[in-house]
Amino acid sequence: MPSPALRVLTDFKRWATPLPVWSGRLHAADWPLTARHIRTQGGRLLAFWGEDRRAEESAYLVHAAFLIATGIVRTEMVVDPATAVYPSLTSIFPNALRMERALYDLLGIRATGTHDTRPWLRHAAWPADRFPLRTDFPGTDLDVAADRGYAFPPTNSPDLHEIPVGPIHAGIIEPGHFRFQVLGEEILRLEERFGYAHKGVERLFRGLDGAAGARLAGRISGDSTVAYAWSYAQAVEQVAAARVPERAQWLRALCLERERLANHLGDLGAIGNDAGLAFALTQFQALKEEFLRENQRYFGHRYLMDRILPGGVAFDLAATDIAALHGAGRALETAIGHLQEILAEHGGLRDRVVQVGVVSPERAAYLGLMGVAGRASGQAWDLRVQFPPSPYDRLQVRMAVAMDGDVAARMAVRFQEISESLRLQEEILRKLPDGHPYHPLDLREAAGEGIGWVEGWRGEVFFWLRMAQGNIRHCRPQDPSWTLWPVLEEAVLRDIVADFPLINKSFNLSYSGHDL
Amino acid sequence: MYRILREVLRLGKVGEKPPRTQRDPASASPSCFRHSLGIRHVDAGSCNGCELELNALNGPHYNLEQAGFRFTASPRHADVLTVSGPVTRHMAAALQDCHTAMPAPRRVIAIGDCACDGGVFQGSYAVVGKVAAVLPVDLQISGCPPDPDALLRGLLRISGEQVNS
Numbered sequence: 182m183p184s185p186a187l188r189v190l191t192d193f194k195r196w197a198t199p200l201p202v203w204s205g206r207l208h209a210a211d212w213p214l215t216a217r218h219i220r221t222q223g224g225r226l227l228a229f230w231g232e233d234r235r236a237e238e239s240a241y242l243v244h245a246a247f248l249i250a251t252g253i254v255r256t257e258m259v260v261d262p263a264t265a266v267y268p269s270l271t272s273i274f275p276n277a278l279r280m281e282r283a284l285y286d287l288l289g290i291r292a293t294g295t296h297d298t299r300p301w302l303r304h305a306a307w308p309a310d311r312f313p314l315r316t317d318f319p320g321t322d323l324d325v326a327a328d329r330g331y332a333f334p335p336t337n338s339p340d341l342h343e344i345p346v347g348p349i350h351a352g353i354i355e356p357g358h359f360r361f362q363v364l365g366e367e368i369l370r371l372e373e374r375f376g377y378a379h380k381g382v383e384r385l386f387r388g389l390d391g392a393a394g395a396r397l398a399g400r401i402s403g404d405s406t407v408a409y410a411w412s413y414a415q416a417v418e419q420v421a422a423a424r425v426p427e428r429a430q431w432l433r434a435l436c437l438e439r440e441r442l443a444n445h446l447g448d449l450g451a452i453g454n455d456a457g458l459a460f461a462l463t464q465f466q467a468l469k470e471e472f473l474r475e476n477q478r479y480f481g482h483r484y485l486m487d488r489i490l491p492g493g494v495a496f497d498l499a500a501t502d503i504a505a506l507h508g509a510g511r512a513l514e515t516a517i518g519h520l521q522e523i524l525a526e527h528g529g530l531r532d533r534v535v536q537v538g539v540v541s542p543e544r545a546a547y548l549g550l551m552g553v554a555g556r557a558s559g560q561a562w563d564l565r566v567q568f569p570p571s572p573y574d575r576l577q578v579r580m581a582v583a584m585d586g587d588v589a590a591r592m593a594v595r596f597q598e599i600s601e602s603l604r605l606q607e608e609i610l611r612k613l614p615d616g617h618p619y620h621p622l623d624l625r626e627a628a629g630e631g632i633g634w635v636e637g638w639r640g641e642v643f644f645w646l647r648m649a650q651g652n653i654r655h656c657r658p659q660d661p662s663w664t665l666w667p668v669l670e671e672a673v674l675r676d677i678v679a680d681f682p683l684i685n686k687s688f689n690l691s692y693s694g695h696d697l
Numbered sequence: 698m699y700r701i702l703r704e705v706l707r708l709g710k711v712g713e714k715p716p717r718t719q720r721d722p723a724s725a726s727p728s729c730f731r732h733s734l735g736i737r738h739v740d741a742g743s744c745n746g747c748e749l750e751l752n753a754l755n756g757p758h759y760n761l762e763q764a765g766f767r768f769t770a771s772p773r774h775a776d777v778l779t780v781s782g783p784v785t786r787h788m789a790a791a792l793q794d795c796h797t798a799m800p801a802p803r804r805v806i807a808i809g810d811c812a813c814d815g816g817v818f819q820g821s822y823a824v825v826g827k828v829a830a831v832l833p834v835d836l837q838i839s840g841c842p843p844d845p846d847a848l849l850r851g852l853l854r855i856s857g858e859q860v861n862s
């Protein structure tokens with residue numbers, strides 16, 4: 182056993198994958214025990230999902246993936262259909278709460294020992310006693326009624342008032358509801374209500390073949406299409422025990438860095454705009470648009486959708502493309518340098534972003550923060566550094582970290598990551614190995630489980646799937662937003678309502694990736 | 698201030714010429730829409746890809762306001778409702794409310810493959826499907842996602858123009 186965190190997990194098996202994954206089954210009684218052990222060793226809860234296995238083994242399965250110092254621990258627990266309950270992990274990993282609530286909505290098995298049993302993803306679309314992830318879900322009695330009667334905690338003082346916002350917002354953004362309790366301008370409480378973008382993705386995956394699954398995976402959260410497509414491809418390639426051509430791996434990493442660049446450019450402009458600095462918005466939007474056009478020209482899609490497939494990538498770069506991308510990268514670097522100086526010295530902007538929307542490193546560690554928001558609160562974690570998949574193991578990624586945990590820190594991390602991604606792009610283009618970028622997989626007999634795990638621009642995107650006879654039986658894509666959204670509720674406290682858009686933008690979390 | 702000005706000058710004018718258009722005599726759009734549209738966008742459960750392109754359309758390359766178009770924060774100020782996504786069951790009611798809140802005359806544009814026919818989410822228990830299943834749709838702009846140029850051309854058509862290639 183490579184780590185003390187694994188000592189309780191005696192019969193866990195190491196998967197024969199490049200990614201260090203230990204997998205095994207736990208008794209319900211050992212479930213919280215193990216989780217607590219992992220927690221005290223500094224581990225995190227990565228993903229949490231359930232599966233209807235009544236046909237195969239007369240039980241439901243609850244799955245969880247934990248991160249420990251040496252890799253991923255993937256556990257499953259058998260849940261008896263007669264009682265349909267399992268012990269909650271919420272008191273150990275706070276980010277489990279919404280996942281457990283969602284699991285009840287979708288599979289009808291209940292976590293015991295939590296105080297909050299309100300629905301999470303279900304509004305009125307299907308009846309409370311039907312569960313879409315059960316194989317016998319009838320799919321009838323479906324409704325389009327609005328979400329009424331969700332129990333928001335009441336205001337307990339006549340001096341407070343409530344501001345309900347959404348699901349439709351003033352800007353061009355995704356749907357979700359925010360309920361503020363404010364005293365004058367000050368936010369004393371924020372409660373999120375999501376599920377508006379719930380599209381039944383987990384069930385839609387059932388029965389899809391490798392290629393159809395890739396299309397859907399790339400549309401779970403459009404702004405992270407590369408991260409999803411890559412983690413999906415990793416999982417499928419694991420099931421098929423396939424080796425991906427070297428050139429494809431390097432091109433995938435190039436796509437991932439370009440996705441990071443495009444989103445960071447957009448976010449920095451939008452944060453500036455929310456602080457009243459229209460100059461920043463215009464400048465960054467112009468840079469981003471040129472960048473997206475390069476994506477279209479050299480990769481075939483402005484957001485790089487459907488570029489990554491199980492088996493490789495769907496494009497290739499010619500020597501002239503590589504030269505052009507080198508040049509464009511250098512020009513972008515210069516432009517960003519100027520903008521960074523201006524923004525850093527802009528008094529009006531500093532006023533709005535410094536010490537606003539603070540998440541302290543202690544809270545960040547407790548809540549399991551990762552990704553851009555985690556690194557801005559001192560959580561030195563980046564999959565590309567700790568568990569670098571090929572080709573990152575040869576690129577030596579320099580991690581961006583800041584300690585202040587405010588909007589300014591999240592901006593600073595983005596600036597650092599832009600220059601690092603541009604450096605990585607340079608190196609990838611310079612060292613790109615020869616060969617084919619795609620090697621078709623024979624998935625006809627593919628059966629078993631696979632895990633994908635990619636450091637997307639927002640945070641790590643996790644993908645688990647089970648295949649049989651070449652088709653997907655069940656899968657779980659897990660967006661970092663599951664863990665990050667609850668943090669926003671904390672980050673805005675004691676700030677004023679007018680700062681909410683700014684703080685929200687500095688996280689820029691996915692609704693679609695979360696609502697599934 | 699000096700440095701901001703320097704960057705503004707360095708960037709220069711990136712705005713592009715809009716597509717050439719002429720008044721479409723066969724258009725069913727009211728004449729008050731001509732080069733004057735307030736647009737309210739509703740994401741009815743998209744993957745957020747379509748929103749990326751709508752935001753890009755708002756950028757300096759596309760000169761949206763020069764064409765007389767702008768996005769509004771309220772449906773009360775809107776002539777056109779753009780809708781993306783496969784209309785999830787959880788968004789259908791809010792979408793209808795938003796449409797009802799718009800003054801007449803009003804038009805609806807379905808944006809992206811999901812809004813046109815449900816896209817990859819078609820057939821899910823959680824979605825209604827195309828926007829036309831919920832609201833009267835006047836124009837569909839396909840694409841996954843449709844790029845800003847396609848969006849701009851669609852808006853010009855709804856405003857009563859014939860768009861030459």
Ligand code: SF4
Pocket residue numbers: 400403742743744745746747781782808809810811812816817840841842843
């Ligand atoms: S059309 Fe494409 S980009 Fe638009 S919401 Fe649907 S999947 Fe996303």
